[in-house]
Amino acid sequence: MSKHLNLTLKVWRQDGPDAQGRFETYEARGIADDASFLEMLDVVNERLIGENKEPITFESDCREGICGTCSLTINGMPHGKEKGTATCQLHMRKFSDGDHITIEPFRARAFPVIRDLAVDRSALDRIIEAGGFISVNTGAAPEANITPVPKSVADAAMDAAACIGCGACVAACPNSAGQLFTAAKVQHLNLLPQGQAERWKRTEAMVETMEEYFGSCTNHGECHDACPKEISLDFIAYLNRDYIKAKVKNRKLASQS
Amino acid sequence: MIGELKSNVPAGPMEDKWTNHKFSSKLVNPNNKRKFNVIVVGSGLAGAAAAASLGELGYKVQLFTFHDTPRRAHSIAAQGGINGAKNYKNDGDSVHRLFYDTVKGGDYRAREANVHRLAEVSVNIIDQAVAQGVPFAREYGGRLDNRSFGGTQVSRTFYARGQTGQQLLLGAYSALMRQVSLGHVELNVRSEMLDLVVADGRASGVVVRNVVTGQVTAHAGHAVLLATGGYGNVYYLSTNAKMSNVTAAWRAHRRGALFANPCYTQIHPTCIPASDEFQSKLTLMSESLRNDGRIWVPTSHDETRAADQIPEAERDYFLERKYPSFGNLVPRDVASRNAKTVVDEGRGVGPLKNGVFLDFAEAIARDGRPAIEDRYDNLLQMYERITGDDPFRVPMRIYPAVHYTMGGLWVDYNLMSNVPGLFVLGEANFSDHGANRLGASALMQGLADGYFVAPYTVGSYLADLLGKKAPDTTHPAFTESIDQVTDQTKQWLSVKGTKSVDHYHRELGKIMWEHVGMARNQPGLEKAMSEISALHDEFRTNVRVLGSGDTLNQSLEKAGRVDDFFELGMLLARDALEREESCGGHFREEHQDDGEALRDDENFAHVAAWEWTGDGKPQVRHKEELTFDVVHPSTRSYK
Ligand SMILES: Cc1cc2nc3c(=O)[nH]c(=O)nc-3n(C[C@H](O)[C@H](O)[C@H](O)COP(=O)(O)OP(=O)(O)OC[C@H]3O[C@@H](n4cnc5c(N)ncnc54)[C@H](O)[C@@H]3O)c2cc1C
Ligand code: SF4
Ligand code: FES
Numbered sequence: 001m002s003k004h005l006n007l008t009l010k011v012w013r014q015d016g017p018d019a020q021g022r023f024e025t026y027e028a029r030g031i032a033d034d035a036s037f038l039e040m041l042d043v044v045n046e047r048l049i050g051e052n053k054e055p056i057t058f059e060s061d062c063r064e065g066i067c068g069t070c071s072l073t074i075n076g077m078p079h080g081k082e083k084g085t086a087t088c089q090l091h092m093r094k095f096s097d098g099d100h101i102t103i104e105p106f107r108a109r110a111f112p113v114i115r116d117l118a119v120d121r122s123a124l125d126r127i128i129e130a131g132g133f134i135s136v137n138t139g140a141a142p143e144a145n146i147t148p149v150p151k152s153v154a155d156a157a158m159d160a161a162a163c164i165g166c167g168a169c170v171a172a173c174p175n176s177a178g179q180l181f182t183a184a185k186v187q188h189l190n191l192l193p194q195g196q197a198e199r200w201k202r203t204e205a206m207v208e209t210m211e212e213y214f215g216s217c218t219n220h221g222e223c224h225d226a227c228p229k230e231i232s233l234d235f236i237a238y239l240n241r242d243y244i245k246a247k248v249k250n251r252k253l254a255s256q257s
Numbered sequence: 258m259i260g261e262l263k264s265n266v267p268a269g270p271m272e273d274k275w276t277n278h279k280f281s282s283k284l285v286n287p288n289n290k291r292k293f294n295v296i297v298v299g300s301g302l303a304g305a306a307a308a309a310s311l312g313e314l315g316y317k318v319q320l321f322t323f324h325d326t327p328r329r330a331h332s333i334a335a336q337g338g339i340n341g342a343k344n345y346k347n348d349g350d351s352v353h354r355l356f357y358d359t360v361k362g363g364d365y366r367a368r369e370a371n372v373h374r375l376a377e378v379s380v381n382i383i384d385q386a387v388a389q390g391v392p393f394a395r396e397y398g399g400r401l402d403n404r405s406f407g408g409t410q411v412s413r414t415f416y417a418r419g420q421t422g423q424q425l426l427l428g429a430y431s432a433l434m435r436q437v438s439l440g441h442v443e444l445n446v447r448s449e450m451l452d453l454v455v456a457d458g459r460a461s462g463v464v465v466r467n468v469v470t471g472q473v474t475a476h477a478g479h480a481v482l483l484a485t486g487g488y489g490n491v492y493y494l495s496t497n498a499k500m501s502n503v504t505a506a507w508r509a510h511r512r513g514a515l516f517a518n519p520c521y522t523q524i525h526p527t528c529i530p531a532s533d534e535f536q537s538k539l540t541l542m543s544e545s546l547r548n549d550g551r552i553w554v555p556t557s558h559d560e561t562r563a564a565d566q567i568p569e570a571e572r573d574y575f576l577e578r579k580y581p582s583f584g585n586l587v588p589r590d591v592a593s594r595n596a597k598t599v600v601d602e603g604r605g606v607g608p609l610k611n612g613v614f615l616d617f618a619e620a621i622a623r624d625g626r627p628a629i630e631d632r633y634d635n636l637l638q639m640y641e642r643i644t645g646d647d648p649f650r651v652p653m654r655i656y657p658a659v660h661y662t663m664g665g666l667w668v669d670y671n672l673m674s675n676v677p678g679l680f681v682l683g684e685a686n687f688s689d690h691g692a693n694r695l696g697a698s699a700l701m702q703g704l705a706d707g708y709f710v711a712p713y714t715v716g717s718y719l720a721d722l723l724g725k726k727a728p729d730t731t732h733p734a735f736t737e738s739i740d741q742v743t744d745q746t747k748q749w750l751s752v753k754g755t756k757s758v759d760h761y762h763r764e765l766g767k768i769m770w771e772h773v774g775m776a777r778n779q780p781g782l783e784k785a786m787s788e789i790s791a792l793h794d795e796f797r798t799n800v801r802v803l804g805s806g807d808t809l810n811q812s813l814e815k816a817g818r819v820d821d822f823f824e825l826g827m828l829l830a831r832d833a834l835e836r837e838e839s840c841g842g843h844f845r846e847e848h849q850d851d852g853e854a855l856r857d858d859e860n861f862a863h864v865a866a867w868e869w870t871g872d873g874k875p876q877v878r879h880k881e882e883l884t885f886d887v888v889h890p891s892t893r894s895y896k
Contacts, residue, residue, distance in 0.1 A: 055811070064639065125327075
């Protein structure tokens with residue numbers, strides 16, 4: 001049977017995008033250690049509503065670590081300190097009775113707070129819009145098995161494609177850089193044979209859009225530590241390599257036309 | 258009142274229907290396409306695929322989703338895979354076999370012609386996804402890998418680790434974002450559709466609330482496509498994402514669209530058992546695990562030993578025992594009911610005795626731990642994270658949970674509802690799975706509808722509108738709808754009751770699960786209806802929604818959704834009551850032969866499509882008779 005914990009929460013509350021934020025303290029008593037972190041907040045919210053206080057706004061959807069919606073900074077760490085775990089997959093058995101827990105939104109220049117712990121991460125969509133696709137209209141695809149893809153290549157592409165677009169990498173970065181996300185997105189497509197035709201154009205467009213919204217990468221590696229999918233830093237190295245090549249190739253192409 | 262329900266299935270041999278239909282469909286000339294405004298609600302597989310494809314064709318598309326980005330729709334959570342009749346394994350698969358399996362798996366309650374089309378386009382979906390860069394699993398030779406999945410005897414399931422839905426959605430999302438960048442699709446995120454506008458007999462637009470600012474706006478379109486997902490969350494606890502809800506479909510129902518077969522709900526056999534009152538959702542463990550895991554419970558009711566201490570002779574591998582030819586791979590409904598039976602007998606496992614074992618010991622011994630890790634690693638990790646148990650050491654515990662809803666808005670062969678101009682795609686419609694959906698077929702159906710069906714059938718509908726006056730938001734139907742939505746929102750804030758929205762949702766879920774869940778009977782259903790009605794009254798007068806309507810207010814959003822769940826729950830119970838047979842996911846205890854479902858083809862080989870007749874009045878039941886010209890109904894047997 002599960003144990004129960006008494007916790008003290010320091011939670012960021014902010015009434016709206018332009019409002020001044022503040023920390024509020026709540027006692028969370030008798031929390032079952034089988035509960036997930038978000039279920040713990042559900043319980044706290046139920047109690048707040050019971051006391052006629054507005055519940056804490058936080059976002060989640062799948063609660064299975066795959067949709068990338070949940071986005072809490074727990075004790076200073078996006079998604080908490082558990083490795084390879086999104087907020088929704090974090091369970092209270094990782095905490096101890098009497099713990100003080102600070103809960104904040106993902107903090108980054110590109111992610112304005114909407115309310116309490118909810119932020120706007122639509123800048124990530126702008127990067128995809130810039131070139132995070134393979135241009136193939138519906139119906140224009142060849143037979144799927146016509147191009148063999150070596151298993152190792154497919155696996156590497158999948159490693160990159162596993163990114164859930166949560167933005168923890170950005171929130172963890174002292175410069176609010178978007179490199180790990182962008183690298184994962186670019187390399188997923190750049191690794192595959194299908195992605196070659198647009199490789200250089202894609203790389204340049206996505207990197208430059210990223211730079212409009214996000215800070216610059218100075219190779220701290222905090223992004224990887226916070227990433228719930230443990231996306232490899234190697235992808236950033238590949239991205240940098242592809243970007244340098246892309247600049248040259250795209251310029252050559254432009255001068256030829 | 259609605260007249261006869263016309264399925265509009267084209268004439269001719271089954272194999273030629275769709276080809277002929279496409280050929281005889283009206284076309285819109287490329288220059289005219291941009292004159293048409295198409296509204297798509299939902300950005301899951303079905304909605305993203307439809308919006309992207311219509312944008313590519315040149316239509317002006319407006320897309321609405323309440324998510325913060327199209328990338329996060331519930332489709333993202335699908336784990337196991339997607340079917341495609343490619344026959345890459347040379348194991349005897351074909352379009353015909355996929356068609357046959359789906360009609361049979363649906364327990365002869367689906368429309369044959371729709372299913373055939375689904376099987377036909379399944380192969381195109383795989384091509385499309387691969388071309389988009391979906392990193393499906395590969396064999397060492399670089400060709401696509403397949404596995405067998407949930408109740409089929411051929412290997413036709415394509416997968417991307419345990420994240421197939423994620424990868425397919427990212428594929429559709431990338432196609433969508435390309436159309437956004439080209440200006441063909443206007444993307445409206447955090448925008449919840451709260452009403453369908455029907456003007457002069459046609460679906461002409463939607464009313465939408467921006468969940469961040471609370472602003473309510475109207476949008477006109479020549480056609481409206483709902484791809485808003487299923488309604489499993491009427492049970493509160495389900496494997497669906499927390500935000501999944503029935504509101505878009507339900508509001509369309511209230512505006513005249515028929516709701517078909519709501520009682521066809523699917524309970525998935527392999528989920529992690531609930532642990533306590535705080536449980537907020539249930540987690541699915543992909544049923545691909547059943548390929549290698551063996552399901553068992555102790556033979557004794559009073560078993561207290563740890564799993565590995567229980568000798569072989571005192572274990573009951575109940576599926577293998579009862580269904581020797583399919584064993585652990587029987588369809589979902591059969592697997593679920595059998596798990597319920599052993600748990601009800603008191604032979605459940607785990608601290609609450611509410612689960613059965615799914616045991617990998619034999620597979621690990623046979624294939625080695627690395628092979629099993631390679632196949633299921635992220636699932637096994639997820640299980641360990643949630644339960645704190647390591648499945649390599651102790652067998653997993655699983656129990657059935659609500660997972661998918663086969664019912665939904667009624668549509669004809671063109672995926673158009675009885676309201677002209679309203680199309681319904683993906684899980685939100687009732688179409689292709691009959692009374693039970695086979696594994697790996699929902700992703701297939703959502704993408705079939707979105708990429709390969711709607712772009713043709715919507716075009717054919719629009720062709721007739723050329724030269725006619727475009728719908729616009731000055732029509733009184735729009736103003737009426739805006740007022741109604743605005744009033745409703747204020748209404749929730751003014752109740753000022755004592756209990757939270759979640760409280761009522763949870764209580765509704767308990768009634769549904771208890772009486773309208775895996776096994777149903779007349780007294781239980783009647784009890785459910787009276788309890789739902791009483792609880793709904795209490796909800797409306799005693800719910801507490803704090804805060805205001807002009808900021809992000811999650812309780813306010815949920816209040817409207819739960820209100821709709823109450824009405825749907827009522828209809829679901831009624832539909833279950835009136836369907837006096839057992840078929841697929843609908844099991845009536847009165848209609849069984851020693852635990853095996855008894856279908857009644859003579860009286861119930863029809864779709865029940867319910868018509869809204871006004872607040873407080875019971876819906877009217879219409880029938881669409883089903884005929885089976887190719888796959889002749891037989892008793893499903895998996896023994
Ligand atoms: C855990 C899990 C695993 C699964 N695994 C598999 C599998 O392996 N294989 C398989 O084939 N199927 C699987 N399924 C089923 C499958 O994932 C779904 O049926 C399918 O993805 C539904 O897609 P959809 O596009 O119809 O709807 P959804 O993906 O649910 O998308 C609905 C969209 O509509 C939007 N929306 C809804 N209401 C409104 C509104 N009022 N206003 C604005 N927007 C709205 C949402 O924002 C969202 O974008 C699984 C399901 C679950 C729960
Ligand atoms: S790279 Fe990791 S942290 Fe960054 S968005 Fe993707 S999954 Fe999240
Ligand atoms: S809620 Fe989906 S990843 Fe956490």
